[in-house]
Amino acid sequence: MANKSDTSDTRTTAEFVKTLRAGIGRVSEEVIEEIQARIPEYARPSDEIYIKVVRHAVEQAVVGFLDHIENPEAPWDPEPFRAIGRGEAAEGRNMEPLQTAMRLGARVGWRRLTELAEPLGLSPQSLYDLGEAIFVYLDQLADAAAEGFDEARAHAAGEVERRRGRLLDLLLSRPPASPEAIADLAKAAGWRLPKTVACVALGDQHGAYRAPVLPPDVLTGLDRPTPCLLVPDPNGPGQGQLLDTALRGHRAAIGPAVSLTAAAASLRWAGEALELSRRGVLPRGLLRCADHMATLVVFKDEELVNTLAEARLAPLAHLRPGQQDRLAETLLAWLRHGRGAGEVAARLHVHPQTVRYRLRQLEELYGDQLADPDIRFELEIALRARQALLTSERA
Incomplete structure (x- = not known):
């Protein structure tokens, strides 16, 4: 059975809650005035809709606190305050202004509580308990708002990533999408349209x-x-x-x-x-x-290049493999770097006389073909392909 003191405290708390409920409008106005005076982000005197939103949030917080004082065992619904956190994220703010607003609201609430303590005969212990309850409740509000804020930020980031993924699909589609469609999706994804782009193909990383x-x-x-x-x-x-x-x-x-x-x-x-x-x-x-553009062009149609190589390198086909390699290397250096034996020798790190000997062999094998610019061009393609394949086989 409750003692006389417990009954008195319960009656006093009930009277306190009743008195505060009757003055919710006044307390809410005090909180709003304090918030708008001290936090520039919430100072929008000409925005009536925004003021209504702020007032509704403040009143929800006050009513929720009084409900908790009146019935501490009742389940608490954090969703309204998660929604406030999501709204902060949508406004593009961080959590600092909201946290400051909550602290100011708690300060106003505490001030109002101390004003009522003596008229209602609140004991020091009851006053202490109510003050502690304010700050526990403040932590609950802050946690719920932070959850909503993080949820909204994660959702926004995920949506941006999805839009960027769709934009990439659009850019890589064949035939290409219209510039208007690309521009619209780029804007929605927050991606600035560049003048040029380059794609990077990524290889496997060993599973x-x-x-x-x-x-x-x-x-x-x-x-x-x-x-x-x-x-x-x-x-x-x-x-x-x-x-x-x-x-x-x-x-x-x-x-x-x-x-x-x-x-x-x-x-x-x-x-x-x-x-x-x-x-x-x-x-x-x-x-x-x-x-590596030349190599990429050469290997664009390997079957055609192989056919070309078979025709253009036919004069070397009857030679031993070692001879073929030496003459092919010399002919490619001659085609790429000029017709002077000294320059070719420097490129191949051999004696100029060795180069002259090899060039005489090539002239005997190819005859007048080496004077034809079209044949020289085709020879270089064939020899580049041959060199690249030999390199890959030795790797």
């Missing part, structure tokens, strides 16, 4: 793919059949170094810089370079297609 750390304007397609990136303005200041740093340790190929609507072509070239790297025709590690 454990490790995503590179990238700047926010790079579109990522790590879940695509060939993981890829789309880099805006790849030739801009510092972009080369940035990519070198981000892709260090990755097997990747950077496609050529192209217009936005040709992004799929950049990715196609990057994918072909990556495949040639896998075969050993191109080096391992980070490749730039711009550094």
Whole structure:
């Protein structure tokens, strides 16, 4: 059975709650005035809708506190305050203004409580308990608002990522999407339209793919059949170094810089370079297609190149393999670097007399063909392909 003191405290608390409920409007106005005077983010005197939202939030907080005092065992619904946190995220603010507003509200509540303590005959212990309850309740509000804030931020980030994923799909579609469709989705995704782009094809990382750390304007397609990136303005200041740093340790190929609507072509070239790297025709590690365009062109149609090589390298076919290699190497250096024996010798690190001897052999084998510019061009294609394949076989 409750003693006389307990009954008195219960009656006093009930009277206190009743008195505060009657003055909710006044307390709410005090809280709102304090908040708007001290927190610029909430000072919108001309925005009636916003003032109504703030008043509703304050009244919810006060009523919720009084409900808790009146019935401490009743379940508490945090959803209204999660919604307030989501609203802060939608407004583009961090949590600091809201947390400050809550502390100011608690201060006003405490002030109002001390004003009523003597008229209602609240004991010091009851006053202490109510004050502690205010700050416990404040923590509950802050936690609920933070949950809503984090939820909204995560949802917004996820939505932006989904839009960026759709934008990447649109940019890599064939035929290319219309510039208007690309511009609309880029705006929705918060992505600035660049003048040029380059696609990066990413290779497997031995079954454990490790995503590179990238700047926010790079579109990522790590879940695509060939993981890829789309880099805006790849030739801009510092972009080369940035990519070198981000892709260090990755097997990747950077496609050529192209217009936005040709992004799929950049990715196609990057994918072909990556495949040639896998075969050993191109080096391992980070490749730039711009550094290997001739090899990419040569291997674009290997069947045709093989047919060309069979025809143009036929004069060497009857020689021993070692002879074929030496003469092919000399002929390619002669075609690429000029017709002087000294320059070719320097490139091959052999004596000029050795080069002259080999060139005489080639003249005997090819005759007047070496004077034809079209045949020289086709010979260089065939010899470049031969050299690349030999390199890959020896790798």
